[in-house]
Amino acid sequence: MEKTELDLLEEADWLFRKMVRKFVKERDKIIIEGVMLPGFLILKKIIQEGEQRLTDLADELDLTSGAITAICDKLEDRGFAVRKRHNEDRRIVLLEITDSGREFIERNNDIGLNLISVLFSGFSLEEIQLQIDVYRHLINNLEGLAGEILSLAKENENKKDSTIQKSHFLTY
Structure with missing residues (x-):
């Protein structure tokens, strides 16, 4: 039986939603030295681009302000990052990586490449x-x-x- 356009759209929609849910479920299982994958990605971004505004990080990683706050709390608790106020506008909160955070990323540098390789394997x-x-x-x-x-x-x-x-x- 040949699928109609509606059948194909519904299947594509269902598979897309399933893929997103599965990705989030698998992503949330990845905890490296007490840091979940989004925290790892945040530290990598800071190394590549320098200190980051928390609001920008939340937007880029599609996280709520509450989620970004919780991740930053954990990064600070582990000694991998510190929050600081912007010099000119004290309302802006920036996140900076510490030496321990840099060592953590260096130690686990192969994680990102392996994640992408596994995800797009084949x-x-x-x-x-x-x-x-x-x-x-x-x-x-x-x-x-x-x-x-x-x-x-x-x-x-x-x-x-x-x-x-x-x-x-x-x-x-």
């Missing part, structure tokens, strides 16, 4: 490029998704109100 370079194109397209499609769906829901709600008014009118 794909040809052409398939990886196709995935990159698909992910960029999906990210673009996600912009404004909530607004569009909520607008449609509002239209549907208005249809309901209109239907109720018509049926009420017809009963008289």
Whole structure:
């Protein structure tokens, strides 16, 4: 039996959601010397780009402000990072890596490469490029998704109100 367009869209949607859930579940199992993977990624980013604003880190890693605070607390508790206030704007909180944090990243430098290698194992370079194109397209499609769906829901709600008014009118 040939699948319809709707069948294919529903399967793609289901597999996409399953992949995201599975990735998050597996990611959350990765704890290196008491540091979860997002903390590891934060330290790597600081090494590459210098101290970071907490709000920027939260945005880039798609974390809530509460989650970024909890991760930074753990990094500070382990002695891998320190928070400090921006010199010119005291409202801005920056995260800086410590010498212990640099040693931690150096000691575990192969983790990032192995993570990517395992994740994309078995794909040809052409398939990886196709995935990159698909992910960029999906990210673009996600912009404004909530607004569009909520607008449609509002239209549907208005249809309901209109239907109720018509049926009420017809009963008289």
